[in-house]
Amino acid sequence: MAQARLDIANLRVTYAGNGQAGVTAIEKVDLTLEPNDFVSLIGPSGCGKSTLFNVIAGLQIPESGAVALDGGSIVGRPGCVAYMMQRDLLLPWRTVLENVTLGPELAGQPLARARDTAMTLLHRFGLEGFENAYPAALSGGMRQRAALLRTILCERSVILLDEPLGALDALTRASMHEWLLGIQREFQRTMILITHDPDEAVYLSDRVYVASPRPMRIAGIVPIELPRDRGRDVTLTPEFAEHKRQVLALLHAPERARSAAA
């Protein structure tokens, strides 16, 4: 088999504590993504999911373990994967067009080309006619779509999504799910999504990694055996419910173990 797109092996991350012993945030995490995979990482708040993303993005150095993109190590090398953070982080002083072309601009690529690409994609991202508007004029959903367009325009094969839809209301979220899935298929990116929402995880993913808290470990992997072309109504099927049940069972396993011991 060809080498994986993204391969994380035996990762361990510790924060320097006040004393000699640091705090372990991530322990023995393995994660493998094939090209065009959509994988979700679900787990309780503060379990170290964002830390994992910071390590993949090259912003934080792990204590041990490997992170490889297409076979090459990207530990401590920012800019190799695209990273969309929890908040949209649009720059208020830039127009939508200037915001979404930030990646190519910082990489020193020709701006004219990036702008042309952006202009042709605005429609697909529901931002047509807003290229010269400032972010303050956009609705919450539009801001997230602009942030995702900016991430796509970074032209990286792997995209990290840290709860990108967390701040949206339920209805906007639901419509964004279908749209996001379409974008992932269309632009052929490998995506990892951090989420707190089991429905979101099952609906969007090829596999769901369930994380256990402090230090973060992978408690289990749920392969989602739903058709890759799935519409919204798939969420009402018994198969969907069964997958969600598996995810929830893994999520609540530590609690059950604790209450069993008591």
Added chain:
Amino acid sequence: MSRRNASLHPGSRTKDVAAPVLLMLLILAAWEALVRIFAVPTFVVPAPSEILAQIYLERAMIFGHLQVTLFEIVAGYLLACVVGFGLSVAIVYSKAFRRGVLPLIVAAQTIPVIAIAPILVIWFGYNDVPRIIITALVAFFPLTVSFVTGLESLESELINFFRSLNANGLQIFLKLRLPAALPNIFAGLKVATTLAVIGATISEWVGASAGLGYLMAQDTQQINTARVFASLVVLGTVGILFFAFIGLLQRFFMPWVYGRPRFLARPRRASPAAATMRAKQIGTSAR
């Protein structure tokens, strides 16, 4: 009729300007009346009409001295901006500099500038340089403080985001810190305008032979109160215009807050109000 029209447009520029002008006229009228009714001697308090007459009669002298002071104001202000900006960048980027130099700057602020003016004259001679330095000394501190506040106003998330895009330090400064600091930078620049006017005026009380501050000191000694007031009014007007000018610059450099200046508006763009309306509609239909 015209008043009714003005009230139809709340928040219009006419109304914004009308209120302070009206208040000013009321105060001036009361002042004029009181001076006349109680026959206050001119050398104690001159009537507004008399001050205006002085400005007109002595215009050659007043505006001659104004040129000198204006140069000191602008030169001192620019010096304060350059020094303040350099200091603030050093303070933001170097912990050692912040710990070592910031306390010294704060301590230096407690020394009355007027007390070190003669020393500056001894060092730099009997010319514009000490006066420009004094003007800058009065203006630079609040400027530096607001520059530092602005450059530090960033959330760490944004810096992380820029780092994830592999941005270098210069890019983070120019494309992130600086634009994010603009509101605070302009707040500092505005405060500093009035301080520069004050600084230039008092700088002329020591070792000067021209300028409105010098003229006021002379006229005070000769109890030429009407001309002191005349100089004051001219200086005050300069201060207001200077402040307004920086306000204009702010509008120009921060279009995302104030809207684009009309002559820069892009042809294909809808008005911001219409864009917001459409954004709301699209937002609703997406739900």
